[in-house]
Amino acid sequence: xxxxxxxxxxxxxxxxxxxxxxxxxxxxxxxxxxxxxxDVLVKIKKELKYNNLIEEKGGWEDLIKDIKEYFTxxxxxFSNWQLDLNEYTDFQKSILQIVKKIPYGKIQTxxxxxxxxxxxxxxxxxxxxxAHNPIPLIIPCHRVIGSNGKxxxxxxxxxxxxxxxxxxxxxxxxxx
DNA sequence: GTAAGACATATTG
DNA sequence: CAATATGTCTTAC
Numbered sequence: 001x002x003x004x005x006x007x008x009x010x011x012x013x014x015x016x017x018x019x020x021x022x023x024x025x026x027x028x029x030x031x032x033x034x035x036x037x038x039d040v041l042v043k044i045k046k047e048l049k050y051n052n053l054i055e056e057k058g059g060w061e062d063l064i065k066d067i068k069e070y071f072t073x074x075x076x077x078f079s080n081w082q083l084d085l086n087e088y089t090d091f092q093k094s095i096l097q098i099v100k101k102i103p104y105g106k107i108q109t110x111x112x113x114x115x116x117x118x119x120x121x122x123x124x125x126x127x128x129x130x131a132h133n134p135i136p137l138i139i140p141c142h143r144v145i146g147s148n149g150k151x152x153x154x155x156x157x158x159x160x161x162x163x164x165x166x167x168x169x170x171x172x173x174x175x176x
Numbered sequence: 177g178t179a180a181g182a183c184a185t186a187t188t189g
Numbered sequence: 190c191a192a193t194a195t196g197t198c199t200t201a202c
Contacts, residue, residue: 089187089188091188109195110194110195110196111196114195119187121184121196122186122187123185123186123196124184124185124186124187124193124195124196125186125187125188125193126186126187126194126195127193127195128186128187128188128192128193128195129188129194130194131193131194132188133194141194144194145194146195146196147195147197151194152195153193155194160194163194
């Protein structure tokens with residue numbers, strides 16, 4: 001019986017407890033700030049579908065530092081981090097990689113993301129992919145909004161409110 | 177200009 | 190087949 005295990009980290013940011021899980025080939029899961037540390041772990045387990053988790057610190061201190069700085073209002077670029085997307089379909093990989101390229105403070109629509117991925121009419125499916133986005137923030141799904149300029153669903157615990165807060169954080173910095 | 181409803185549309189499980 | 194973190198159009202305020 002081969003046991004698969006992943007190492008995870010849970011840390012405190014200015015907005016609450018956040019967590020991440022790393023696999024062999026890169027970052028696997030990232031959890032947005034929750035009020036309670038316990039909720040972060042629950043979320044990780046729910047996403048992973050494995051219970052063999054090891055709390056291990058190593059190799060990801062830089063990312064944790066960047067995330068903490070992000071929530072304190074500093075402009076941070078996450079686009080260089082390696083992601084592990086092996087368990088996702090080609091379509092999802094395409095979408096995630098395109099969304100990942102959206103720069104800090106910039107906003108895209110679901111439709112434009114679909115077009116950029118060469119699936120001009122798959123905007124609905126883009127939303128579907130975002131709903132299962134395992135790595136928010138690094139894949140800035142909060143920067144993807146509806147074509148009419150309004151914010152739509154956000155499945156993280158904070159919902160639309162959290163999405164709005166993150167956009168406010170970024171727009172303020174860009175305005176300065 | 178806003179809000180609600182219907183329908184088209186692609187991908188996933 | 191059903192579900193969906195959309196888009197567009199049509200109505201009616």
